[in-house]
Amino acid sequence: MYITTEQARLLKELAEGKQIPSSQLRAEIFRKLREEKLLLAKRVHHGKVIYADDPIGLLNYLNNHYIRCTLDEYIVKNQASPTRTDNVYLTGDSKNKDTERVFQGFLFKVTEPIQARWKGKEHILTRANGLPVFMPYPDSFKLPEDITIVLVENSENFCMIENQIELFGEMKCFFVPYYPREHYKYFTEWLQKQPNNYVHYGDFDFAGIHIYQSQYKKYVTGKSEYLVPKTCFRLFKRFGKKELYDNQLNLLDRLDIDEPGIRKLIQTIQSEHKGLEQEVYNKDEYKTFLIKEPV
Numbered sequence: 612m613y614i615t616t617e618q619a620r621l622l623k624e625l626a627e628g629k630q631i632p633s634s635q636l637r638a639e640i641f642r643k644l645r646e647e648k649l650l651l652a653k654r655v656h657h658g659k660v661i662y663a664d665d666p667i668g669l670l671n672y673l674n675n676h677y678i679r680c681t682l683d684e685y686i687v688k689n690q691a692s693p694t695r696t697d698n699v700y701l702t703g704d705s706k707n708k709d710t711e712r713v714f715q716g717f718l719f720k721v722t723e724p725i726q727a728r729w730k731g732k733e734h735i736l737t738r739a740n741g742l743p744v745f746m747p748y749p750d751s752f753k754l755p756e757d758i759t760i761v762l763v764e765n766s767e768n769f770c771m772i773e774n775q776i777e778l779f780g781e782m783k784c785f786f787v788p789y790y791p792r793e794h795y796k797y798f799t800e801w802l803q804k805q806p807n808n809y810v811h812y813g814d815f816d817f818a819g820i821h822i823y824q825s826q827y828k829k830y831v832t833g834k835s836e837y838l839v840p841k842t843c844f845r846l847f848k849r850f851g852k853k854e855l856y857d858n859q860l861n862l863l864d865r866l867d868i869d870e871p872g873i874r875k876l877i878q879t880i881q882s883e884h885k886g887l888e889q890e891v892y893n894k895d896e897y898k899t900f901l902i903k904e905p906v
Contacts, residue, residue, distance in 0.1 A: 614640055614677060616689045623682040625650065626670055628732060630660040640677070647672065667729060670747045681715055681747065716747040717794040717801070720786045722773050728753040736785075741773060743788065749801040754785055756806055761838075762827060764789040764813040765889050775892050778840050782810070789813075795826075803830040812838040815847075815876055816886025817859040817866065824868050839872035842901060846891055847883045849900050855886025 614622070618638055621631060633652060641661065644650040649669045650661050663669045670682075678685050720743050725736040730751045736744075746752055754760070759782045763769040769788040776784075785807075787798055802809070809831040813819030823837050866877070880886060891897050 612640060612643070612677060614685070616686055619678075619682055619686045619689065622669075622673065623686070625661070625663045626666045626682065627730060628663070628666060630655075630662040633659040633661050636661050644669070644672070665734075666732075667734060667744070667746065671745045674745060674747065715797055716745055716749050717798040718743040718788055718791075719746055720744065720769065720772060721784070722776055722786075723783065725758060725783065725785065726755065738773075741770075743769070749797055752801065754805065754807055758783050758785050759808045759810055760784075760802065760805065761786045761810045761812055762789060763787070764811075764819065764822065766790050767893055768812070768889050771893050778812075778838065778892065779810070784810075789822075799827070799830045802827075803832060806833050808833045809835040810838050811835070812889065814855075814886065814888050815839070815843050816855045816880060816888075817862040817877075818855075818886075819889070820866055820868065820873055820876070821862045824866060828868070836870055837868070837873050837876070839876050840892075842897075843887060843891075844875070844879050845901060845904065846897055847879055847885055847887050849904075850891045850897065851883055851885030851887045853885050855888070856880060856884045859886060 615638075618640055621636065622640075624631060636650075641650060645652070645661070649663065649665065649672055651664050652659050652661050673682070680688070719736075720741075721736045721738060723738075727734055727736055728751075729746075730748070759779075761779070761782075761784045763772060763786055766788060768775065769786060772786050809827070811823040811827055813822055820837060828835050863877075866873075
């Protein structure tokens with residue numbers, strides 16, 4: 612479906628919280644968005660207006676289905692090249708080089724409702740049936756300061772994070788994935804402006820610690836730490852991999868983080884001559900092992 616420049620401007624206004632008379636929104640794209648319940652209608656004294664009850668959800672839907680860039684970029688590019696043929700890359704040609712700057716933002720998941728602010732308005736972040744959600748225009752996105760930002764390195768762990776929530780104790784968490792790497796710039800630019808505490812959930816090996824040290828810790832304004840669950844030390848003998856130790860030993864001299872959890876983790880890696888992948892927590896096998904092998 613082709614979206615005109617004027618339609619994109621109206622979509623931008625809706626995403627910013629404006630209410631627009633229904634008479635201006637008769638195009639196919641608006642009908643489709645109303646069918647999807649992303650645009651709602653209400654009567655006012657002078658007629659009917661259309662509005663977006665969930666602006667973030669609206670932008671996610673547009674990014675996933677129609678526009679592979681921000682609305683601002685779409686409007687600028689469409690004005691410069693207003694034909695449908697010239698602009699096909701904006702609405703679905705993922706092989707075109709101009710899609711390199713798509714999805715300016717990052718994915719996230721929450722396991723419990725969190726009240727946040729986006730574009731100056733309050734929004735309730737909720738579980739989306741276990742699916743990740745895309746946060747566009749993150750510059751204006753603010754979390755309550757008691758929320759801990761958690762970076763999850765492994766994609767499978769991120770997708771299954773609801774099954775690992777016990778690893779985080781009493782923390783209220785906002786989970787962000789390591790992949791896709793195209794989102795790294797937008798996430799770290801946002802992260803360095805946040806006062807929230809940060810937890811890095813990676814592999815229990817030299818490479819995981821090095822990623823934390825070199826790519827993320829320097830951007831954290833609040834307290835930061837590497838997640839080292841107490842149970843992981845007991846899992847090294849059964850699930851640890853020697854090749855991780857052998858292949859990553861050259862990273863040891865580059866590690867320069869003085870955290871109690873990391874110190875103990877490095878001691879365990881060196882004594883066992885193994886590394887432990889975080890994927891171990893995706894499998895019920897580790898729980899069975901812990902029950903059969905009590906402390």
